[in-house]
Amino acid sequence: MAERLVGKPAPDFKMDVAYGTGQDFGTVSLSDYKGKWLVLFFYPLDFTFVCPTEITALSDAANDFERLDTEILGVSTDSKHSHRAWINTPKEQNGLGQLNFPLAADLTKSVARDYGVLIEEEGIALRGLFIIDPEGELKYQVVNHNDVGRSVDETLRVLQALQSGGLCPANWKPGESTLVAK
Numbered sequence: 001m002a003e004r005l006v007g008k009p010a011p012d013f014k015m016d017v018a019y020g021t022g023q024d025f026g027t028v029s030l031s032d033y034k035g036k037w038l039v040l041f042f043y044p045l046d047f048t049f050v051c052p053t054e055i056t057a058l059s060d061a062a063n064d065f066e067r068l069d070t071e072i073l074g075v076s077t078d079s080k081h082s083h084r085a086w087i088n089t090p091k092e093q094n095g096l097g098q099l100n101f102p103l104a105a106d107l108t109k110s111v112a113r114d115y116g117v118l119i120e121e122e123g124i125a126l127r128g129l130f131i132i133d134p135e136g137e138l139k140y141q142v143v144n145h146n147d148v149g150r151s152v153d154e155t156l157r158v159l160q161a162l163q164s165g166g167l168c169p170a171n172w173k174p175g176e177s178t179l180v181a182k
Contacts, residue, residue, distance in 0.1 A: 003116065010040075010130065010138040011114035015075065015106055018083035020059070020099030025080050028073065028104060030136060037070035037163070038132040039155060042106075042117045042125035044146045046078045046086040052096055054127070054149045055103075061152045062100030068159055069134075072101040077112060077124055080105040117143055131159055 005011070014029040030038075041058070043051045058065075058072055065072055076083075083103040089095025104111075106125070112118035117128035129150055131140035139162050144150065161168040166178025 005116065005130070005138045006141055008138055009136050010038075010132045011111070013104075013111045013114070015104040015111060016080045017073075017102035017104045018080045018087060019102045020087065022084055022087035022098060025084070026102070028102065030132075033071055033073075033132065034136060035134050037068065037134060037159065038130075039065065039070055039072045039159070040075065040115075040130045040132060041072070041150070042075045042112055042115065042128040044124040044127070045076060046082045047089075047094060049094075050147065050149045051076075052091070052094065054152075055096055055099065056091070057149075057152045058155075059096075059099040059101065061156065064156055065159070068156075068163060070159060073104055074099075074101065075104045075106050075111060075125070077106050077109050077118075079107060115141075129155060131155075131162060133162070 010030060012030050017026050017028050019026060055074055087096050087099060091097050106112050109118050109123060112125040115128055117126040119126060126143050127146055127150060128143040130138055133139050140158055160174045161172055164178055168178055
């Protein structure tokens with residue numbers, strides 16, 4: 001049974017990244033995001049089929065996340081060099097094009113393992129998505145099979161529900177009332 005992460009401090013990390021411009025490399029750690037919300041998502045491999053649909057959809061919605069004081073960080077077990085090559089490959093050739101967030105390289109697979117999404121026998125991550133609050137507490141996690149992409153709209157909805165500070169019923173949408181505990 002996997003360890004519960006929600007409601008606990010998010011596992012720390014430090015990883016090399018390829019920035020979304022496709023030009024530069026850097027390093028990020030969990031502490032870099034202190035004071036902001038973070039959507040941390042894992043995907044299996046660069047240059048695959050479902051992954052670019054998710055990554056570009058998140059990049060297209062980056063302004064929506066920014067308005068919610070939220071950063072985005074994508075992670076796979078590929079190298080920062082592979083990430084940069086994928087960013088610099090045109091979309092019509094199964095590339096990403098420029099992104100509005102960095103892609104991190106988890107070559108040691110330790111971050112995917114710490115977040116409970118590593119498929120050990122394959123050395124790749126499942127599609128895991130985590131929302132971490134400004135204090136570093138993990139507030140939300142969803143993990144699904146690698147054949148199925150995630151919903152950016154649902155991620156935004158959950159983020160806004162978490163930021164509302166209220167009790168949000170099923171199918172709650174921003175602007176709707178939250179529940180009152182009695």
